[in-house]
Amino acid sequence: MPTREEILKALESVIDPEIRKNVVELGMVREIAIGEDRVDVTISLTTGGCPLRNHFVVAVRKAVRALGVEEIGVEFDVLSPEEKAALQQRLGMKSGLPDGSKASLAQVTNVICVGSGKGGVGKSTLTVNLAAALAAEGKSVGVLDADVWGYSIPRMLGLGSERPPVSAERKILPLEAHGLKVMSIGFFVAEDSAVVWRGPMLHKALTQFLEDVDWGALDYLLIDLPPGTGDVSMTLAQLLPQARFLLVTTPQATAQKVARRAAEMATKVNLDLLGVIENMSGFTTPGGERFAIFGEGGGQQLARELDLPLFGKVPLTMPLREQADAGEPLVATDPDDPASQAVRQAARGLIAATPTVELPPILQELPGLPVMQHEPKGATLPMA
Numbered sequence: 118m119p120t121r122e123e124i125l126k127a128l129e130s131v132i133d134p135e136i137r138k139n140v141v142e143l144g145m146v147r148e149i150a151i152g153e154d155r156v157d158v159t160i161s162l163t164t165g166g167c168p169l170r171n172h173f174v175v176a177v178r179k180a181v182r183a184l185g186v187e188e189i190g191v192e193f194d195v196l197s198p199e200e201k202a203a204l205q206q207r208l209g210m211k212s213g214l215p216d217g218s219k220a221s222l223a224q225v226t227n228v229i230c231v232g233s234g235k236g237g238v239g240k241s242t243l244t245v246n247l248a249a250a251l252a253a254e255g256k257s258v259g260v261l262d263a264d265v266w267g268y269s270i271p272r273m274l275g276l277g278s279e280r281p282p283v284s285a286e287r288k289i290l291p292l293e294a295h296g297l298k299v300m301s302i303g304f305f306v307a308e309d310s311a312v313v314w315r316g317p318m319l320h321k322a323l324t325q326f327l328e329d330v331d332w333g334a335l336d337y338l339l340i341d342l343p344p345g346t347g348d349v350s351m352t353l354a355q356l357l358p359q360a361r362f363l364l365v366t367t368p369q370a371t372a373q374k375v376a377r378r379a380a381e382m383a384t385k386v387n388l389d390l391l392g393v394i395e396n397m398s399g400f401t402t403p404g405g406e407r408f409a410i411f412g413e414g415g416g417q418q419l420a421r422e423l424d425l426p427l428f429g430k431v432p433l434t435m436p437l438r439e440q441a442d443a444g445e446p447l448v449a450t451d452p453d454d455p456a457s458q459a460v461r462q463a464a465r466g467l468i469a470a471t472p473t474v475e476l477p478p479i480l481q482e483l484p485g486l487p488v489m490q491h492e493p494k495g496a497t498l499p500m501a
């Protein structure tokens with residue numbers, strides 16, 4: 118078993134997304150209990166109703182699991198008023214500590230960035246269809262189109278360039294389509310106009326999407342990244358220490374090599390890799406003859422090289438393209454199409470690979486604390 122010091126060192130990777138400092142530095146690690154085959158960590162929150170619990174459970178488990186510990190318990194208590202005052206002083210804050218209520222991603226269990234490296238491999242098509250397949254499995258799902266240069270999600274979900282409404286709390290409300298919550302840069306710029314944002318402006322736009330959009334409680338937020346790496350993944354890694362990266366590639370060796378570079382970049386900026394989906398994996402004629410138009414095996418090879426699961430191989434089918442052009446996810450309109458079946462299988466694999474967060478029993482028993490439970494999902498923790 119790791120030592121207390123090793124665990125504390127690992128917990129330095131657990132960032133409070135609002136204060137943007139790690140929990141060790143913030144003095145929020147109350148207790149570390151090292152058992153024979155398990156570790157229990159108690160995190161002190163700034164407020165009992167802090168909706169960031171969910172984020173901390175996932176991040177603490179990930180940090181301690183990296184030390185080879187299988188069984189990890191995460192408990193919570195609340196900083197005393199004196200401890201809070203001391204923390205506030207240490208941070209040089211004049212006003213109160215954040216209570217988590219402004220973090221619009223606080224109730225999002227899984228944030229998954231879908232990226233490819235190479236353009237045109239079907240990243241947006243798969244994002245939309247995976248989202249619809251996750252929704253069909255009973256999950257609550259949001260889609261953020263972060264492909265700021267080539268946003269195509271609104272079109273693929275049949276949404277125009279209508280501006281999203283703003284709530285009384287001055288939060289931007291995502292539009293809804295096919296049971297999904299959707300946000301895209303495309304809602305804010307004139308149709309077909311090119312967005313030439315770089316560096317700080319891009320950072321600002323993405324920050325706003327992530328912080329000012331009222332996503333509410335979601336099991337999954339899928340983020341469609343622009344092709345390539347760079348500014349967007351850097352920004353996301355800074356803003357979303359809990360995000361994971363799903364790689365899309367075609368069977369072609371060139372696409373797979375570029376995807377591997379994207380994976381390396383993601384790792385560099387500390388985005389955890391989740392798995393691989395191969396798209397455009399062969400075409401079968403109505404007569405049953407199969408053509409490996411883009412070759413074979415790229416997804417499998419990429420998954421093997423990176424030691425990741427291959428969630429699926431989605432074939433080329435005309436309806437997948439046609440339905441995307443018509444603004445409908447194929448998995449919703451024709452779940453039996455071979456491409457739909459492959460995407461649905463990938464969604465089930467994704468669900469299995471992203472375990473939902475258990476509600477700590479103590480929170481279910483606390484009187485007077487509003488607890489929001491999502492049966493049968495059981496994935497979302499209480500909100501303030």
Ligand SMILES: Nc1ncnc2c1ncn2[C@@H]1O[C@H](COP(=O)(O)OP(=O)(O)OP(=O)(O)O)[C@@H](O)[C@H]1O
Binds near residue numbers: 235344433438441
């Ligand atoms: N499995 C498939 N079968 C048939 N057509 C597909 C398939 N996957 C994607 N396409 C089509 O290929 C084109 C490119 O797909 P898409 O726009 O999703 O790629 P992308 O990787 O997001 O591109 P970009 O890099 O420009 O954002 C689209 O016309 C889409 O409908």
